[in-house]
Amino acid sequence: xxxxxxxxxxxxxxxxxxxxxxxxxxxxxxxxxxxxxxxxxxxxxxxxxxxxxxxxxxxxxxxxxxxxxxxxxxxxxxxxxxxxxxxxxxxxxxxxxxxxxxxxxxxxxxxxxxxxxxxxxxxxxxxxxxxxxxxxxxxxxxxxxxxxxxxxxxxxxxxxxxxxxxxxxxxx
Numbered sequence: 001x002x003x004x005x006x007x008x009x010x011x012x013x014x015x016x017x018x019x020x021x022x023x024x025x026x027x028x029x030x031x032x033x034x035x036x037x038x039x040x041x042x043x044x045x046x047x048x049x050x051x052x053x054x055x056x057x058x059x060x061x062x063x064x065x066x067x068x069x070x071x072x073x074x075x076x077x078x079x080x081x082x083x084x085x086x087x088x089x090x091x092x093x094x095x096x097x098x099x100x101x102x103x104x105x106x107x108x109x110x111x112x113x114x115x116x117x118x119x120x121x122x123x124x125x126x127x128x129x130x131x132x133x134x135x136x137x138x139x140x141x142x143x144x145x146x147x148x149x150x151x152x153x154x155x156x157x158x159x160x161x162x163x164x165x166x167x168x169x170x171x172x
Contacts, residue, residue: 010171011164018160022153027103029149032142034068035112036135043131046124053087053119054079071098091116111137 038060045056054076061072071094078090085093092113099109115134118127 007168010168011161014164014167015157015161018156018158018163021160022156024103025152025156026149028105029142029145031067031102031104032108032138032145034065035108036138036142038064038068038072039115039131039135039138043128043135046127046131067098067102070101071095074098087119088117091119105141108138108141 041060041063042056045051045059049056057072057076057079061069061076064072074094074097075087075091078085078094079087095109095112095116099112111134115130118130
């Protein structure tokens with residue numbers, strides 16, 4: 001009886017670890033999609049509303065899920081502090097601190113960093129063009145990440161349970 005319980009615990013534990021890894025792999029496409037949504041809102045706000053950037057960032061942060069929400073809140077807070085930093089500097093600082101808590105690749109973060117260089121400094125049309133280029137890149141990366149997710153999620157789920165079964169067979 002104890003052996004059967006042990007077998008179930010080992011297979012179940014390894015299977016849960018595989019499911020956790022599969023969940024981790026699936027986060028990047030979701031985060032890329034969330035960023036695209038936030039950038040689309042920023043595009044609309046810059047294109048059609050003449051509001052100060054901190055107000056725009058506040059509205060966006062209230063409408064997007066984490067972790068995108070955190071980025072826009074950090075930038076908004078940085079802009080509201082009157083320490084003389086430009087929007088570009090605040091964006092870069094916030095992005096650096098924020099990106100460590102995400103599942104994004106370095107190339108994704110670099111695109112966002114490039115986008116931030118023109119934030120508030122370029123003309124409205126140039127800012128919109130940079131936003132649209134960033135959204136196009138993120139859309140392409142999301143499609144690639146979605147393909148990876150499908151393959152790797154299946155692999156990790158299967159590998160977790162198979163590893164558990166292999167450990168049971170070896171130990172038996």
